[in-house]
Amino acid sequence: MNEGRIIKLIGGVYTVQDLNDRSTHSLRPRGIFRHKNESPKVGDLVRYDETLIQEILPRTNELVRPPIVNVDQALLINSTKSPNFSAFLLDRFLILAHQADIEPIIVINKIDLLGKVAYEKLRDEISHYEKYYRVFYVSAKDPSTLKAFKEVFEDRLSVLAGQTGSGKSSLLNAIDPSLDLKTGETSKALGRGRHTTRHTELLELCGGLIADTPGFSKLDFHDIEADELTNYYLDFLERIDGCKFRGCRHINEPSCAIKKAVEDGEIPKERYNNYRRIHEELQAQKKYY
Secondary structure, three states: EEEEEEEEEEEEEEEEEEEEOOEEEEEEEOOHHHHHHOOOOOEEEEOOOOOEEEOOOOOOOEEOOOOEEEOEEEEEEEEEEOOOOOOOOOOHHHHHHHOOOOEEEEEOOOOOOOOHHHHHHHHHHHHHOOOOOOOEEEOOOOOOOOOOOEEEHOOOOEEEEOOOOOOHHHHHHHHOOOEEEEEOOOOOOOOOOOOOOEEEEEEEEEEEEEOOOOOOOOOOOOOOHHHHEEEEEEEHHHHHHHEEEEOOOOOOOOHHHHHHHHHHHOOHHHHHHHHEEEHHHHHHHEEEO
């Protein structure tokens, strides 16, 4: 029995890339998967023979949109301008990545649009995140900024996330022009334009694999409880033992280590305010449902 990874699904046919010789095979799954209400997904590691996918190996994680499994990292693409950088959106994407058990990597794109003063101001704003995450400052128009960034793809399965207009496609084109991705998050090369069948596919990029989709297409938190929110804040987690009350929500409780860290300038006030805003959203959502 051979082992491989599913790299494409279209029309019920799976393309499996062998883990040893990297050859590709067009296969269908065994009928037993349908009876067990299971279906292979792009990113799955599988065992296969000449004609069929025989077994799906255990998954490390699973995304609904895009429908990909076993993702190693999410590249969170944030533009400096057009649209302007938003710490609130960044915090939301970080929560989603942590919830999915995917390593987030922060990418600040379009740095060429900022003057020196504005750039230094943004670097100062991002400095807190650099204590907990890898952060890259890049520009599709400046190849020198992409040299170190290219190394993050090697031996990893990546998805991209970021608001519309953040420059995801332009950035990938700058790294590998052969991808031929249209700006506006549409790929001509992958048949995702008008009058074509949409499908899910992994592309080879810099020694790794990257999804042909922009990434997370939802920013809602339907399956997160308000009391769980702290679990997705690395800077909160390292301080919660200092809170007086177990299960502290860091809102109105006295002797809260998180609020003290905000007062002492160890956690940016804007990040804490974003936390409170999301916490209120989750509470209101729970009442609604």
